[in-house]
Amino acid sequence: xxAYVVRRILATIPVMAVVAxxxxxxxxxxxxDPAAVIAGDQAxxxxxxxxxxxxxxxxxxxxxxxxxxxxxxxxxxGVSIFTNLxxxxxxxxxxxxxxxxxxxxxxLAVSIxxxxxxxxxxxxxxxxxxxxxxxxxxxxxxxxxxxxxxLAYVFALELDWLPxxxxxxxxxxxxxxFENLILPAIALGSVYIALIARITRATMLEVLQQDYIRTAxxxxxxxxxxxxxHALKNAAVPIVTVIGIGIALLIGGAVVTESVFAIPGLGRLxxxxxxxxxxxxxxxxxxxxxxxxxxxxLVIDLLYTLFxxxxxx
Amino acid sequence: xxxxSVLNPADVPQSAIKAAAPMxxxxxxxxxxxxxxxxxxxxxxxxIGGTIVLLMVLMAIFAPLLWTVDPTALAPARxxxxxxxxxxxxxxMLGRDVYSRVVYGAxxxxxxxFAVAVLASAIGLTIxxxxxxxxxxxxxVMRVMDGMMSIPPILLAIALMALTRGSVGNVIIAITIxxxxxxxxxxxxxVLSLREQPYVDAAVSCGTRTPVIIWxxxxxxxxxxxxxxxxxxxxxxxxxxxxxxxIGAGTPPIIPSWGNIMAEGxxxxxxxxxxxxxxALFLSITVLAVNLLGDGLRDALDPRMAKRI
Numbered sequence: 001x002x003a004y005v006v007r008r009i010l011a012t013i014p015v016m017a018v019v020a021x022x023x024x025x026x027x028x029x030x031x032x033d034p035a036a037v038i039a040g041d042q043a044x045x046x047x048x049x050x051x052x053x054x055x056x057x058x059x060x061x062x063x064x065x066x067x068x069x070x071x072x073x074x075x076x077x078g079v080s081i082f083t084n085l086x087x088x089x090x091x092x093x094x095x096x097x098x099x100x101x102x103x104x105x106x107x108l109a110v111s112i113x114x115x116x117x118x119x120x121x122x123x124x125x126x127x128x129x130x131x132x133x134x135x136x137x138x139x140x141x142x143x144x145x146x147x148x149x150x151l152a153y154v155f156a157l158e159l160d161w162l163p164x165x166x167x168x169x170x171x172x173x174x175x176x177x178f179e180n181l182i183l184p185a186i187a188l189g190s191v192y193i194a195l196i197a198r199i200t201r202a203t204m205l206e207v208l209q210q211d212y213i214r215t216a217x218x219x220x221x222x223x224x225x226x227x228x229x230h231a232l233k234n235a236a237v238p239i240v241t242v243i244g245i246g247i248a249l250l251i252g253g254a255v256v257t258e259s260v261f262a263i264p265g266l267g268r269l270x271x272x273x274x275x276x277x278x279x280x281x282x283x284x285x286x287x288x289x290x291x292x293x294x295x296x297x298l299v300i301d302l303l304y305t306l307f308x309x310x311x312x313x
Numbered sequence: 314x315x316x317x318s319v320l321n322p323a324d325v326p327q328s329a330i331k332a333a334a335p336m337x338x339x340x341x342x343x344x345x346x347x348x349x350x351x352x353x354x355x356x357x358x359x360x361i362g363g364t365i366v367l368l369m370v371l372m373a374i375f376a377p378l379l380w381t382v383d384p385t386a387l388a389p390a391r392x393x394x395x396x397x398x399x400x401x402x403x404x405x406m407l408g409r410d411v412y413s414r415v416v417y418g419a420x421x422x423x424x425x426x427f428a429v430a431v432l433a434s435a436i437g438l439t440i441x442x443x444x445x446x447x448x449x450x451x452x453x454v455m456r457v458m459d460g461m462m463s464i465p466p467i468l469l470a471i472a473l474m475a476l477t478r479g480s481v482g483n484v485i486i487a488i489t490i491x492x493x494x495x496x497x498x499x500x501x502x503x504v505l506s507l508r509e510q511p512y513v514d515a516a517v518s519c520g521t522r523t524p525v526i527i528w529x530x531x532x533x534x535x536x537x538x539x540x541x542x543x544x545x546x547x548x549x550x551x552x553x554x555x556x557x558x559x560i561g562a563g564t565p566p567i568i569p570s571w572g573n574i575m576a577e578g579x580x581x582x583x584x585x586x587x588x589x590x591x592x593a594l595f596l597s598i599t600v601l602a603v604n605l606l607g608d609g610l611r612d613a614l615d616p617r618m619a620k621r622i
Contacts, residue, residue, distance in 0.1 A: 014456045014459075014460070015456065015459045015460045015463055016460075016463075017460070018456060018457055018459070018460020018461065019460050019463055019464060021460075022460065022461065022464065023464075023472075026472055026475075026476065029476060030475075030476055031476070137601065137604055137605065137608065138601065140548075140600075140604055141548065141597055141600040141601035141604050142597045142600070142601070143552045143555055143556065143593075143596060143597065143600070144556075145555075145556070145559055145575065145593075146593040146596065146597055149582060149586075149589055149590075149593065150593075153582075153586055157583060164583070248465040248466065249465075251465040251467075251468060252465040252466060252467030252468055252556075253467070255467060255468070255471065255556075255560065256467075256556050256559065256560065259559070259560055270468070270471065271560045271561070271562075273475075274471060274474070274475045274560070274561070274562045275561055275562070277475060279475070282471075282472055282475050285468075286464060286468055286469075286472050289464075289465060289468055290463050290464045290465070290468075293463055293464075293465060294463045297463075
């Protein structure tokens with residue numbers, strides 16, 4: 001077990017190295033000369049050269065990469081070209097809305113999608129199954145911002161049940177915070193729900209064929225207990241894996257959802273950074289999201305033993 | 314793990330889909346209809362999806378003939394008109410005819426979807442084959458692919474677009490790069506399982522050279538999964554293109570694309586929702602059709618997976 005954990009953690013190092021190399025190269029090949037930008041319009045070529053040397057920009061690629069990785073290890077992601085604030089500070093200011101959105105979406109999506117998939121597998125071939133599958137195809141096809149606008153139009157503009165846009169910090173109370181997040185969370189979660197419902201149904205169909213389900217039925221276990229205790233527990237590993245993999249969808253979707261609902265989070269930060277070509281910020285956000293994604297999937301891998309005691313490392 | 318359907322069903326673990334329904338002892342007589350209609354009857358997803366995709370392609374090709382006007386013609390005097398007999402989908406805040414823009418916008422979506430599907434398949438196929446056959450390259454290539462896959466695809470495409478000017482070509486390249494790792498993994502998986510097949514062993518023991526084995530025995534078997542995968546990539550690429558354009562990092566605003574029209578309608582969506590509504594509708598229907606086509610092809614080409622997922 002311990003050896004496996006160590007191996008699995010070590011295995012993420014090359015992955016993170018590739019991500020870091022890619023993100024670093026992004027800035028390296030980015031058009032525009034940071035030294036010239038810092039030197040300003042009045043600078044002579046000599047001034048620019050001096051600044052370039054003082055920043056270490058004249059050093060070879062790999063040396064600069066090493067220095068950059070070292071900076072990251074110390075928690076220094078560079079300084080925004082546009083606002084002159086450290087990227088870490090900018091990320092800290094924007095992280096709460098994005099984190100809230102993701103957590104609410106995750107909880108909402110899993111608590112809707114898993115029962116949907118279980119019911120579809122239980123009632124396979126009936127209208128309920130077809131409805132769930134139909135919804136799944138729709139969820140894969142309708143882009144996040146379309147769902148977002150549709151929900152905002154119906155529930156915020158026409159029915160006036162919920163706020164149209166914006167974000168209220170959690171510190172101002174749970175209800176206003178949640179009211180602002182519910183529509184974005186459903187919009188962002190639609191693909192995710194489709195995905196989880198589909199994999200839940202597929203895995204449950206397989207598990208329900210197993211002998212131990214027949215045994216459970218024979219000993220008189222009730223339908224809910226068979227579905228949720230005997231079957232779902234054994235279907236947990238693929239479902240949880242997909243929940244982890246699907247986080248990538250949430251991250252990509254958050255960028256768009258935050259634009260639609262005017263949520264001042266990391267997604268908005270990314271979009272603004274792109275429009276201003278603020279490369280250090282883009283770098284920082286991409287690096288952070290990728291790191292979180294790898295970490296979540298690492299943790300899920302390590303948690304498999306909890307869901308399925310048959311797995312031994 | 315891909316995409317707003319940046320994620321697609323082909324990434325779902327195979328182990329989850331293997332169970333087959335129990336067969337009745339006596340199969341009912343098969344009512345076989347022949348010809349095109351029979352085929353469509355048996356595969357409604359392919360028929361419906363294919364028809365809609367075909368209609369969209371025809372619409373994109375014959376856009377000038379479909380009672381459209383110049384989609385970029387400005388007319389400030391008649392801006393933000395509601396949909397009417399004259400302006401079927403209304404006009405935007407610069408007075409451009411939304412109907413014409415939506416019809417022309419199909420061109421960008423379809424070109425991007427198709428080009429990315431072809432390019433990503435070709436590159437992914439090459440990388441997957443090399444990785445599946447050249448032992449020493451495998452671990453290096455797959456570590457690189459793992460790294461690229463751990464950057465969420467939309468974010469990767471956004472980051473790449475930040476490096477270049479917005480143009481349709483650059484959008485295609487950015488989305489292709491984001492899609493390639495998944496295709497490579499799929500092809501590599503197929504190659505590795507095919508290499509264990511007795512007929513490949515037989516070919517090897519007959520002294521068949523590796524290129525011939527790849528060409529005669531491996532490639533033909535990748536066609537079915539690749540076709541299905543390419544369809545899903547196409548759907549995913551159309552969504553990513555619209556997202557890139559929507560946030561202003563994709564197709565340049567001068568070219569009407571569904572994402573661009575929505576981006577322009579964004580400021581006004583609370584009062585003039587139709588500017589956002591029509592491109593959204595067309596985009597959703599097209600992506601839905603391509604996904605249906607993919608599901609249908611998967612069921613038709615891989616009977617084991619049929620009706621499972």
